[in-house]
Amino acid sequence: MNTKxxxxxxxxxxxxxxxxxxxxxxxxSPDKVNSxxxxxxxxAIDQLGFVPKAEARARAMQNxxxxxxxxxxxxxxxxxxxxRGVAGRLSRENYELVIYPVDSEEQLxxxxxxxxxxxxxxxxxxxxxxxxxxxxERLISNKMETVLIEFSHDQLNSIVIDDYQxxxxxxxxxxxxxxxxxxxxxxIELPNRNIIHPVRSRFEGFQSVLKDAGLxxxxxxxxxxxxxxxxxxxxxxxxxxxxxxxxxxxAASDNQALSIMKVARQLNMRIPDDVAVVGFDDIDMxxxxxxxxxxxxxxxxxxxSAEMVLGRIADPSRATQHIYLPLNLIERQTT
Amino acid sequence: MNTKxxxxxxxxxxxxxxxxxxxxxxxxSPDKVNSxxxxxxxxAIDQLGFVPKAEARARAMQNxxxxxxxxxxxxxxxxxxxxRGVAGRLSRENYELVIYPVDSEEQLxxxxxxxxxxxxxxxxxxxxxxxxxxxxERLISNKMETVLIEFSHDQLNSIVIDDYQxxxxxxxxxxxxxxxxxxxxxxIELPNRNIIHPVRSRFEGFQSVLKDAGLxxxxxxxxxxxxxxxxxxxxxxxxxxxxxxxxxxxAASDNQALSIMKVARQLNMRIPDDVAVVGFDDIDMxxxxxxxxxxxxxxxxxxxSAEMVLGRIADPSRATQHIYLPLNLIERQTT
DNA sequence: TGTTAAACTGAAAGTGCTTTCATTCATCTT
DNA sequence: AAGATGAATGAAAGCACTTTCAGTTTAACA
Numbered sequence: 077m078n079t080k081x082x083x084x085x086x087x088x089x090x091x092x093x094x095x096x097x098x099x100x101x102x103x104x105s106p107d108k109v110n111s112x113x114x115x116x117x118x119x120a121i122d123q124l125g126f127v128p129k130a131e132a133r134a135r136a137m138q139n140x141x142x143x144x145x146x147x148x149x150x151x152x153x154x155x156x157x158x159x160r161g162v163a164g165r166l167s168r169e170n171y172e173l174v175i176y177p178v179d180s181e182e183q184l185x186x187x188x189x190x191x192x193x194x195x196x197x198x199x200x201x202x203x204x205x206x207x208x209x210x211x212x213e214r215l216i217s218n219k220m221e222t223v224l225i226e227f228s229h230d231q232l233n234s235i236v237i238d239d240y241q242x243x244x245x246x247x248x249x250x251x252x253x254x255x256x257x258x259x260x261x262x263x264i265e266l267p268n269r270n271i272i273h274p275v276r277s278r279f280e281g282f283q284s285v286l287k288d289a290g291l292x293x294x295x296x297x298x299x300x301x302x303x304x305x306x307x308x309x310x311x312x313x314x315x316x317x318x319x320x321x322x323x324x325x326x327a328a329s330d331n332q333a334l335s336i337m338k339v340a341r342q343l344n345m346r347i348p349d350d351v352a353v354v355g356f357d358d359i360d361m362x363x364x365x366x367x368x369x370x371x372x373x374x375x376x377x378x379x380x381s382a383e384m385v386l387g388r389i390a391d392p393s394r395a396t397q398h399i400y401l402p403l404n405l406i407e408r409q410t411t
Numbered sequence: 412m413n414t415k416x417x418x419x420x421x422x423x424x425x426x427x428x429x430x431x432x433x434x435x436x437x438x439x440s441p442d443k444v445n446s447x448x449x450x451x452x453x454x455a456i457d458q459l460g461f462v463p464k465a466e467a468r469a470r471a472m473q474n475x476x477x478x479x480x481x482x483x484x485x486x487x488x489x490x491x492x493x494x495r496g497v498a499g500r501l502s503r504e505n506y507e508l509v510i511y512p513v514d515s516e517e518q519l520x521x522x523x524x525x526x527x528x529x530x531x532x533x534x535x536x537x538x539x540x541x542x543x544x545x546x547x548e549r550l551i552s553n554k555m556e557t558v559l560i561e562f563s564h565d566q567l568n569s570i571v572i573d574d575y576q577x578x579x580x581x582x583x584x585x586x587x588x589x590x591x592x593x594x595x596x597x598x599i600e601l602p603n604r605n606i607i608h609p610v611r612s613r614f615e616g617f618q619s620v621l622k623d624a625g626l627x628x629x630x631x632x633x634x635x636x637x638x639x640x641x642x643x644x645x646x647x648x649x650x651x652x653x654x655x656x657x658x659x660x661x662a663a664s665d666n667q668a669l670s671i672m673k674v675a676r677q678l679n680m681r682i683p684d685d686v687a688v689v690g691f692d693d694i695d696m697x698x699x700x701x702x703x704x705x706x707x708x709x710x711x712x713x714x715x716s717a718e719m720v721l722g723r724i725a726d727p728s729r730a731t732q733h734i735y736l737p738l739n740l741i742e743r744q745t746t
Numbered sequence: 747t748g749t750t751a752a753a754c755t756g757a758a759a760g761t762g763c764t765t766t767c768a769t770t771c772a773t774c775t776t
Numbered sequence: 777a778a779g780a781t782g783a784a785t786g787a788a789a790g791c792a793c794t795t796t797c798a799g800t801t802t803a804a805c806a
Contacts, residue, residue: 102524102525103524103525103528103529104525105521106520106521106522106524106525107517107518107521111517111520114520114524118524118549121528122548122549122552125552126528127528127553128528128529130531142509149495149498149499149502150491150494150495150498151495153488153491153695156485156491159485160484160485160486163484163485163510163512164484164512167484167512167514167518172509172511173509173510173511173512174477174507174508174509174510175498175508175509175510176507176508177498177499177502177508179502183502305698305699331699334696334699334700335699337699337700338698338699338700338701341701341744360488361669361696361699363640364640364666364669364670364672364673364696364700365669365672365673365699365700366673366676409676
């Protein structure tokens with residue numbers, strides 16, 4: 077036969093006695109071919125040293141079968157759980173999941189400018205990051221199917237929660253449980269204009285209910301702490317050791333609530349008797365440690381975002397959607 | 412309708428009033444085209460912003476700058492932390508991170524068949540999954556730079572820990588702390604031949620030290636429980652409510668240790684006074700809940716694996732390495 | 747003026763792969 | 777036992793170009 081020419085799928089097909097379609101399938105969606113056939117084909121491939129030509133593939137493939145996720149570098153469990161939702165939904169489809177972890181504004185900007193132009197993604201999910209209008213324009217004009225989580229823009233699909241309302245729910249719950257003096261621990265200030273800041277809204281919602289109920293939230297009971305464990309721990313310590321310490325503390329994230337719990341334990345305080353704690357997110361761990369918190373169904377938001385891009389890829393004429401995910405209070409043992 | 416879909420050679424042909432062949436020639440051998448025609452075509456190309464799409468993509472696929480990670484579907488925090496290590500290392504390079512979550516043997520087999528051949532990846536990291544020799548062969552013969560975590564094969568780079576030793580460390584620690592009756596909770600049986608099972612080794616190491624010290628580990632104190640919360644909780648409940656309950660329990664993973672802690676709390680038992688608990692992994696949460704555990708430095712294993720593939724990509728002649736990561740006991744409040 | 751070679755150009759046949767659609771055949775249902 | 781369902785597979789129709797080949801102009805020359 078042709079000695080020098082590199083083997084094509086036709087050669088593989090001939091050697092393994094199946095059609096070229098099957099070869100292609102073995103390579104691209106292996107789960108759709110019988111495992112016996114698959115091994116037979118793989119043997120032929122190995123024997124011939126077959127390597128599919130990228131150029132030809134690119135041509136034949138109208139879509140790349142890749143979906144990207146731009147996410148803040150996943151230190152926080154909440155990002156991970158969203159990611160898990162995305163992965164879960166995607167694993168049933170034949171889509172590759174490409175992660176772009178962001179830890180600086182520059183990096184985000186870099187991704188946002190190159191991704192839509194390079195066009196080797198069918199869809200994009202942007203988690204918990206603010207996207208400037210200019211970038212939105214670019215995404216749209218390049219027909220990149222995008223969904224935003226925790227941020228919204230009228231031209232793009234988005235999934236958000238009502239953080240203000242979340243804060244209110246917490247306050248209502250605490251009041252109803254009989255608590256009367258409160259503390260707040262969260263990352264209120266904006267360290268970076270591209271990292272989303274839902275915390276302020278949570279705080280404001282919380283505060284508004286308190287105010288309406290005629291209850292105080294003295295400034296000294298409001299602690300600013302970065303998300304990181306260390307910083308939260310210090311703030312928690314201050315909060316728990318002050319003379320007239322609050323009887324209930326709302327932490328703007330579960331992780332911070334856990335820091336409070338840890339400090340309380342060190343101080344030999346009992347939860348919720350000495351101090352009650354409410355978190356926000358309902359990460360997996362919240363259940364393990366019996367933390368009362370606001371569930372925002374992280375996995376679901378990820379799943380849904382994947383669902384949305386997939387839907388738009390299948391039918392780009394679909395209308396833009398803005399989904400508000402419900403929030404509810406999960407009462408466990410800390411209040 | 413082709414509103415803004417990237418233009419093809421056909422669009423250019425139509426706009427400039429010549430055939431596609433001419434467009435192609437203008438691009439590939441401009442000297443063979445009349446200069447008038449050529450300018451006309453060039454104008455059309457500019458006007459449409461035409462970029463030969465397939466070519467661009469094929470070029471992009473030459474040097475992929477992509478690194479893949481095959482990982483069990485990330486329900487467990489330990490996988491996530493490894494992933495985070497990988498992402499952290501990669502974010503400094505200009506590499507894309509592609510995730511292939513595995514939740515069945517079929518799926519794994521599928522990835523392993525197609526990935527090395529398609530050559531769409533410069534390197535591959537396989538986490539906590541057993542890889543059959545046949546697949547290893549293929550990876551090697553296709554020159555796919557691979558590193559294995561928690562599994563090893565002499566022909567591939569690997570990063571492992573000594574689980575047996577880990578089990579021993581725990582036993583030694585507990586004995587030294589004065590505990591004399593023990594329990595074990597873990598996922599000992601093999602549900603699947605491709606999911607790595609370090610738990611048995613941990614158990615055996617644990618048991619061996621006990622035996623050498625002349626201490627008992629009665630069969631009824633050994634509980635088999637799946638990784639999932641529910642299952643572990645049940646097992647923990649049995650362990651904690653039996654007549655002569657052990658005074659110290661070794662859980663084969665931190666997550667399972669957390670389940671034990673939760674059940675203990677529900678039963679109003681004090682840790683470590685009523686029962687001591689030791690975990691394994693040292694996930695982020697372990698610190699939050701003050702769990703004594705064996706640190707296997709998950710982030711680091713991820714970081715290192717990325718380092719290794721990167722190194723091999725830069726210089727494929729590098730020798731195969733097998734790295735044993737050290738294990739040490741982190742004593743916190745549960746023992 | 748008629749020839750003819752050179753210069754262009756378009757139709758159509760590849761290129762190596764993916765994907766849709768239809769077909770086959772084994773497996774449930776009822 | 778008949779029909780429904782679903783998995784596995786192949787035939788054939790793309791995909792976005794490139795290249796060959798043959799036809800048409802044009803220019804040049806006798």
